Amino acid sequence: MRQRQHGTVSCYQRGPIVGRPSPKGCRCRECASAWSVYNKQLVRRRRRGELIDPLIDAAEAREHLLYLQSRGVGDSWIETATGLSRPTIDRVRNGRNQRIRPSTAQAIMRLGLRNCPHAKLEPGPTRQRIADLKRAGWTQEQVRAVVGDWRKTKGGYVTVRMAERIEELWRKEAS
Secondary structure: OOEOOOOOHHHHHHOOEOOOOOOOOOOOHHHHHHHHHHHHHHHHHHHOOOOOOOOEEOHHHHHHHHHHHHOOOOHHHHHHHHOOOHHHHHHHHOOOOOEEOHHHHHHHHHOOHHHOOOOEEOOHHHHHHHHHHHHOOOOHHHHHHHHOOOOOOEOOEEEHHHHHHHHHHHHHHHO
C-alpha cells in the first residue's frame, strides 16, 4: 500500500495512507509544520494580490477521461502518464469532483490516444495503408513480418502501436 511522505500538506490533509483518507489527516509534528508553512505562504500571496489556483469546471476533463476509457486506456496508464493519483482520476471521471485545479485539468487534457500505445483506434486509415502496401507489391506475410499480425484487432479496432508501425512502413514505401 502506498504511503504519503510525512511533512507534506497532502499527508496533513488526507492522512499517510493513499486511498484510505483519514477524517482528520495526519497531525504529527512534521505534517503540522508543513501545514503551517503552507498557510503562511498562502496568506503572503493573497496579500500581494496573487491569484491562488482558482478551481475550474471539471466537465471537459471528465469527458476526456470517459473518451480515453472507451478507447481501452486504463486507470494505471492514466495515473502513470499524468502523475495524478487513482482516487483523483476516479473522482473526476465519476463526477464527485465538479471543480478541479487547472493543473489537474491540464494533466488530463494533455493525455491523448497517441500517448497510449495500447489504446484502440478506428481501423479505417490503417486498413487503407495496408491496401496501399498490397497494391505496391507487399504480401500479407511480408507486412506481418515487419509490423506483426495486424489482423489481431481488439473488437474491430487497431491499437495505436500497430497503427504507428504500419504507418511507418507505409511512409517508407511511399518515399
